[in-house]
Amino acid sequence: MTPSDPVEIFRQESGELLDTLELGLLDLATRPDDMDLVDGVFRALHTLKGSGAMFGFTAAAAFLHDFETAFDQVRKGEAPASPQLITVALAARDHIATLCSDPQITDPGGADILADLRRAIGEAAPAAAEAAAGTPPPLPEAPGDGWLIRFRLPPDALVYGTNPILLLEEMAGLGRIEVSALLADVPPLEAIDPDTCRLGWTVRLHTDQPREAIDDVFMFLHDGMELAVEPLEAAEAAAARRLRCGSRFRGRRRSRTAARRP
Amino acid sequence: MSKTILAVDDSPSVRQMVSMTLAGAGYKVIQAVDGSDGYAKAAAGRFDAVLTDLNMPGMNGIEFIEKYRQHPGSRGVPIVFLTTESDGALKQRAKAAGATAWIVKPFKPDQLLTIIRKVAGA
Numbered sequence: 001m002t003p004s005d006p007v008e009i010f011r012q013e014s015g016e017l018l019d020t021l022e023l024g025l026l027d028l029a030t031r032p033d034d035m036d037l038v039d040g041v042f043r044a045l046h047t048l049k050g051s052g053a054m055f056g057f058t059a060a061a062a063f064l065h066d067f068e069t070a071f072d073q074v075r076k077g078e079a080p081a082s083p084q085l086i087t088v089a090l091a092a093r094d095h096i097a098t099l100c101s102d103p104q105i106t107d108p109g110g111a112d113i114l115a116d117l118r119r120a121i122g123e124a125a126p127a128a129a130e131a132a133a134g135t136p137p138p139l140p141e142a143p144g145d146g147w148l149i150r151f152r153l154p155p156d157a158l159v160y161g162t163n164p165i166l167l168l169e170e171m172a173g174l175g176r177i178e179v180s181a182l183l184a185d186v187p188p189l190e191a192i193d194p195d196t197c198r199l200g201w202t203v204r205l206h207t208d209q210p211r212e213a214i215d216d217v218f219m220f221l222h223d224g225m226e227l228a229v230e231p232l233e234a235a236e237a238a239a240a241r242r243l244r245c246g247s248r249f250r251g252r253r254r255s256r257t258a259a260r261r262p
Numbered sequence: 263m264s265k266t267i268l269a270v271d272d273s274p275s276v277r278q279m280v281s282m283t284l285a286g287a288g289y290k291v292i293q294a295v296d297g298s299d300g301y302a303k304a305a306a307g308r309f310d311a312v313l314t315d316l317n318m319p320g321m322n323g324i325e326f327i328e329k330y331r332q333h334p335g336s337r338g339v340p341i342v343f344l345t346t347e348s349d350g351a352l353k354q355r356a357k358a359a360g361a362t363a364w365i366v367k368p369f370k371p372d373q374l375l376t377i378i379r380k381v382a383g384a
Contacts, residue, residue, distance in 0.1 A: 047273050161339050
């Protein structure tokens, strides 16, 4: 152990949070409607859960997750902080203290306490509907040559700290890229607001990476941005078809013009 | 020159883990213990990114983000918040307040590093 060992810091921190939890629960026994107390108890549970999970106290984190989920009903006003609940929550607090003593510890007895907790909350059974959520459709596999990506950021993206150069660099990390800027929305120089992003980009990304890799690049930006991704081969074939159609059309125009000439 | 990250979290162990991870990758890390401390430090300096927890006593993470985004020094500064899978509504509020990105807790050091590099650069 070193003075800066996060696991040891977590142990010390968990002791303080468990004290906060205990005092909060004891105060709640006399002031069950005090929402500041409820929030304080919830915050202690939440912080313990998050820190415990990060530092390898998995049994503690799992138990705390269920405890927090149950106690959230009190926070939302869906269940009262009844004397029965406080009694069980104090027992749960003691159980957490044991679980926070050793990251390798297993959790005998935790299920019984959680069952008591749910009974005290008035919950019939743990929610099991989460798995019923629909499965999203699969994304396309990696195409033959890569992807054609066109994107425009939300106008406030620069103000909120999004750096388009980093996005382009991230795509460059996936393969070879050819980038061109879309300038149609850029106003004259005198009308440019340097904080507002009016540029767009087209990126030809030559890669064998799947579509998910592209989505990861834009994972924080889906709200309010324009993003079109299509397989590069298909996009280029469509562009070539458009070009051929354009050539035929121009050729037909030339023929008609020539035919009209005397 | 190394990039400077402001880490705002009421959990000493999380702050320590964040500091060790980012310092090991060449970032300079300034710590703040809650939203009020975070705002005081954010407003007084210039950071390449701000990392903040949401659930904190006193000024919480949402209030901190909202207040910091009112400060002209926040322009162009990415704000990353720490959240959990169950915090869907909170996540939307943080984004609406002006956050740039998020990390789902629990996270591992390399996940933290990936996100910070993504928003602040290496």
